[in-house]
Amino acid sequence: MDFLVSKCKKIVIVAIFLACFPCFSQEIMTAATFFQSVSEKYGTLTDFEATMHMSIGDDSMSARMSFKRPNLLRLDFSDPETQTIVFNGETLTIYLPQHRTILNQTVEKSGGSGGMSLATPQGLVLMSRYYTIAYEVGQDPIPLEEGSEEQVIKLVLTRRTRSESFRSMVVSVTPASKMIRRIVAEATDGRKHVYNFSNYKLNSGIPDMRFVYDAPASANNYNNFLSTN
Numbered sequence: 001m002d003f004l005v006s007k008c009k010k011i012v013i014v015a016i017f018l019a020c021f022p023c024f025s026q027e028i029m030t031a032a033t034f035f036q037s038v039s040e041k042y043g044t045l046t047d048f049e050a051t052m053h054m055s056i057g058d059d060s061m062s063a064r065m066s067f068k069r070p071n072l073l074r075l076d077f078s079d080p081e082t083q084t085i086v087f088n089g090e091t092l093t094i095y096l097p098q099h100r101t102i103l104n105q106t107v108e109k110s111g112g113s114g115g116m117s118l119a120t121p122q123g124l125v126l127m128s129r130y131y132t133i134a135y136e137v138g139q140d141p142i143p144l145e146e147g148s149e150e151q152v153i154k155l156v157l158t159r160r161t162r163s164e165s166f167r168s169m170v171v172s173v174t175p176a177s178k179m180i181r182r183i184v185a186e187a188t189d190g191r192k193h194v195y196n197f198s199n200y201k202l203n204s205g206i207p208d209m210r211f212v213y214d215a216p217a218s219a220n221n222y223n224n225f226l227s228t229n
Helices: 002-019 031-043 115-119 123-130
Strands: 047-056 059-068 072-079 081-087 091-096 101-106 131-135 151-159 166-174 179-187 192-202 220-223
Touching: 031 131, 031 151, 059 081
Parallel strands: 101 220
Antiparallel strands: 047 059, 047 192, 059 072, 072 081, 081 091, 091 101, 131 151, 151 166, 166 179, 179 192
């Protein structure tokens, strides 16, 4: 059980981190105003889907991400197959098929820099407060990576306090769409987290029922696992 709790706490960081994307900001000139413009773009969306590929240290995962305002989030994984993360606004549910385990965590609605409070429009305020924002090179688009023809604008976020989960992040944004293409984050344990997003589908009218998880009857349930010692 301790192994599952440790693993799922890491997954929760991913979920929280992803849930705060729609809280980023918009405009160009300074890095802060461009960051603000990205947030405003996300603020116009009622919902979106994206293919997400992520790597954390030596582990990699792939999922289809669904988000609906104000704070509904679902990740349906293809690798590992059938793994699922769902946040319905009150409860975070994680299904781990390899362990036939379902983990549920009730999320408090109080404010703060952690938890699912980042999955609100106030998340941008919190990110701006606890991270400094700068261009990696400048406000002009640069290749996503060496040799790539894909052009992005890269922002570097550096934490101001030790309480944040990531020391720094490089956020790559597609200039025309203002959608996030890649995030590379350095965690406090020194491991690199890489999140790639593609195949966006915007404002498609995702139904609320998508965020109701029909759990397998044979799985073992553990509630409020983050409180487990």
